[in-house]
Each structure stands twice: as C-alpha cells, then as structure tokens.
Amino acid sequence: MKDGPVWALGAMSGTSLDGVDAAMLLTDGRDVLEFGDTAYRPYAAAEQATLRAALGHWPGSDAVRAAARVVETAHLELLERFRGVELVGFHGQTLAHDPGGRGTHQAGDGAALARDLGLPVVWDFRTADVAAGGQGAPLVPFFHHACARWMEADQPLAFLNLGGVGNVTWVDPRIVDPEKACLAFDTGPANAPINDLMMERQGQAQDAGGALAAKGQVDGGVLARYLDHPYFFKPPPKSLDRNDFHGLLSAVAHLNDADAAATLTAAAAAAVRRGAESFPVAITRLLVAGGGRHNATMMAALEQALPFAVAPVESEGLNGDMLEAQAFAYLAVRVARGMATSGPTTTGVIRPLSGGQISLPKAT
Ligand SMILES: Nc1ncnc2c1ncn2[C@@H]1O[C@H](COP(=O)(O)OP(=O)(O)OP(=O)(O)O)[C@@H](O)[C@H]1O
Numbered sequence: 416m417k418d419g420p421v422w423a424l425g426a427m428s429g430t431s432l433d434g435v436d437a438a439m440l441l442t443d444g445r446d447v448l449e450f451g452d453t454a455y456r457p458y459a460a461a462e463q464a465t466l467r468a469a470l471g472h473w474p475g476s477d478a479v480r481a482a483a484r485v486v487e488t489a490h491l492e493l494l495e496r497f498r499g500v501e502l503v504g505f506h507g508q509t510l511a512h513d514p515g516g517r518g519t520h521q522a523g524d525g526a527a528l529a530r531d532l533g534l535p536v537v538w539d540f541r542t543a544d545v546a547a548g549g550q551g552a553p554l555v556p557f558f559h560h561a562c563a564r565w566m567e568a569d570q571p572l573a574f575l576n577l578g579g580v581g582n583v584t585w586v587d588p589r590i591v592d593p594e595k596a597c598l599a600f601d602t603g604p605a606n607a608p609i610n611d612l613m614m615e616r617q618g619q620a621q622d623a624g625g626a627l628a629a630k631g632q633v634d635g636g637v638l639a640r641y642l643d644h645p646y647f648f649k650p651p652p653k654s655l656d657r658n659d660f661h662g663l664l665s666a667v668a669h670l671n672d673a674d675a676a677a678t679l680t681a682a683a684a685a686a687v688r689r690g691a692e693s694f695p696v697a698i699t700r701l702l703v704a705g706g707g708r709h710n711a712t713m714m715a716a717l718e719q720a721l722p723f724a725v726a727p728v729e730s731e732g733l734n735g736d737m738l739e740a741q742a743f744a745y746l747a748v749r750v751a752r753g754m755a756t757s758g759p760t761t762t763g764v765i766r767p768l769s770g771g772q773i774s775l776p777k778a779t
C-alpha cells in the first residue's frame with residue numbers, strides 16, 4: 416500500500432441487528448485527517464430474523480450460512496455506492512463470541528466482498544486477538560484515542576458506546592502511543608435487552624426515545640441482584656456476547672411493560688457506573704456514541720448515576736451513529752500497515768497485535 420493517508424471505507428453490522436453502517440475516513444493509520452461520506456442500510460424484517468436465528472451458532476451450521484448470505488448481500492449493496500475508496504474494513508456480524516472457549520465468529524466472507532467490490536478488504540478483525548489470549552473486543556479503543564487527539568483534548572476522558580452491548584474506553588490523549596493511553600472493556604448489556612423486551616411485549620424494535628421507560632418505575636431489587644453478577648466484579652479488560660446476560664429478561668418478567676423498560680434502562684446505566692470505578696485516573700467528561708444516546712431516559716439515568724459530565728459525541732463534532740464504522744476504516748489502515756489494533760489494556764492480549772486478514776480483489 417502507498418505511503419501517507421488513504422481513504423478507507425469502514426462497515427459495521429452491530430449486535431443490535433438493526434442494519435449496516437458505513438463511513439469513509441482519510442487516515443494514515445495514526446491520525447484522523449478527514450471524515451467522509453456515510454450511509455446506512457437497515458436489515459429488512461426477514462433478514463433480521465435470519466440473523467437472530469443464527470445468534471449463538473458457530474460456522475458449519477445452516478443458520479450461520481444463511482446469516483452470512485444476508486450480511487454479504489447487505490454489505491455489497493451498501494458499499495458499492497461509495498466512490499474513491501482505496502481500502503475497505505469489513506467487520507461482519509458477530510454471531511457468537513466466547514473468547515475463553517470456542518472463540519469468536521463474525522459472519523460474512525471478506526474474500527468474496529473483495530472480489531465483488533474489486534477492492535482490497537480487511538476483515539476477520541477479532542480471531543487473531545482471541546487466538547493470542549485476548550478478548551477479541553472491544554476493538555474501537557485505538558480509534559477513540561485518535562478521536563480524542565483529533566478533538567485536541569488535553570485531559571483524560573472516556574468514550575462510551577451504547578449499542579446492543581455497551582463498551583467504554585478511558586483515554587489519555589496526552590500520550591501519543593494508543594497502546595499506552597487506553598483502558599477499555601465492555602460495560603454490560605445496553606440496548607439489546609430493551610429491544611428484546613420491546614419486541615416480546617409490544618412488537619416494537621426499540622423503546623423510541625426511552626418513552627416507555629420514562630413512564631415506569633425502576634425495580635430496585637432487580638437492579639441490585641443484577642449488579643451482583645460476577646461480570647461486574649471481574650477486572651478489565653473483559654468482553655461480552657450479546658446474550659450473555661440472558662437471565663435479565665426473565666428477571667423483569669413479573670414487571671409491567673413500563674417498569675420492565677425502566678429497570679433495563681437503569682441497568683444499562685448502572686453497569687457503566689460500575690465500569691467507571693475501574694478508570695485509572697478520574698475524568699471530567701464522558702462522550703457517548705451509539706444508538707443509546709437517542710434514548711433520553713438512558714441518557715438521564717447516566718447523568719444521574721455518574722460523577723462527571725455526560726454528553727453525546729456530537730458535542731465535539733463527531734458522528735455518534737457512525738463512530739464504529741469509522742473505527743473499522745481506521746483499523747483497516749492499521750492492519751494494512753502492520754500497526755497494532757489491540758493491546759493488553761484493550762483486549763487483554765499478551766502483547767500489542769495487528770489482527771485481521773487482507774483479501775485482494777484478485778489472487779495475485
Ligand atoms: N431514537 C431511539 N430511541 C431509543 N433507542 C434508540 C434510538 N435509536 C437507536 N436506538 C437504540 O440503539 C440501537 C442501535 O444502536 P447501535 O447502532 O449503536 O448498535 P449496534 O452498533 O448494532 O450495537 P453494538 O455497538 O453493540 O455492536 C437500536 O437497536 C436501539 O435499541
């Protein structure tokens with residue numbers, strides 16, 4: 416690959432299964448030089464059902480093959496709209512994540528995508544990290560560090576992603592090397608249990624704006640039992656599969672819809688508060704990305720639970736709906752240049768590692 420900055424296109428299909436985000440980024444793998452075009456392609460209901468049916472399954476099953484076809488078709492449709500792309504970063508769809516056991520699997524074949532797009536594709540970002548003893552997640556932290564430097568932040572701060580699962584990066588932007596500047600981990604379930612509740616009880620994909628939760632009362636007993644989960648006592652780095660807290664929905668089964676939504680929303684915020692206790696140095700602000708920042712009840716719960724300011728990343732000129740897609744554009748360039756994508760303080764991998772495979776459009 417040529418030296419200097421490249422326009423990379425990143426694509427993310429997240430754990431909430433709503434669709435694929437894609438974003439262009441000009442970067443040399445170290446600094447963010449320019450943010451580019453973005454686009455979103457939602458999954459149709461039938462596609463989403465196919466993905467949902469494959470959750471928790473491993474390669475070799477028909478469910479995973481069907482899910483991979485959905486992922487590949489959606490990405491091709493979305494990514495071929497972009498122009499001026501030099502490199503693609505393709506995350507795929509996590510179907511199963513068990514870093515201490517069977518590994519991690521993101522559906523979607525990057526080699527097929529490279530052939531169909533006629534572009535080099537970096538993909539399978541997590542496998543090498545898990546093989547080297549890491550959690551394989553979160554991978555966004557080094558990009559959070561680049562964002563903090565792009566913002567010209569001069570004090571430690573944290574970035575929170577509220578997706579299906581929550582993840583947080585504590586970052587010191589005064590340290591140039593991201594391997595030495597971050598501490599990151601998954602905080603706990605965020606939107607996934609709320610979406611599942613809404614689908615089960617009300618046939619809705621999400622609690623829009625947090626309106627239902629706003630009408631309910633938080634059940635303190637359920638919340639206290641939830642916070643007794645061993646995950647919250649594990650030191651970082653640590654990561655979660657989408658459905659690791661599968662008991663959570665049954666824990667609110669006896670509550671009415673509004674109280675159940677309020678309790679799950681408070682649980683997402685309480686998990687972040689627990690996580691913040693691990694920050695190595697106190698911060699004064701937390702910047703929030705991901706769909707959960709559109710949930711006013713969740714944002715209010717965070718503001719109430721945390722001893723520092725909470726604001727959407729837009730307050731610093733970033734795009735909170737596209738941060739993960741931008742991250743995989745950034746990480747693709749780092750992989751292509753042999754730069755680390757994870758390290759001991761982000762995934763717990765034994766030493767900084769450059770994960771990912773690179774597939775070229777034609778075998779050379
Ligand atoms: N207006 C809104 N009101 C309430 N919740 C919303 C709103 N918009 C998005 N969300 C929530 O955010 C979710 C999507 O968030 P996001 O796209 O960040 O998740 P993801 O990238 O799929 O997940 P992850 O980051 O875990 O991989 C939706 O499924 C929904 O739960």
Ligand SMILES: CC(=O)N[C@H]1[C@@H]2OC[C@@H](O2)[C@@H](O)[C@@H]1O[C@H](C)C(=O)O
Nearest residue numbers: 430509512552553554555580582739
């Ligand atoms: C295994 C997996 O796909 N994990 C996702 C998930 O969604 C949020 C959280 O859990 C995070 O750890 C990760 O995604 C982001 C993009 C990451 O790796 O940083």
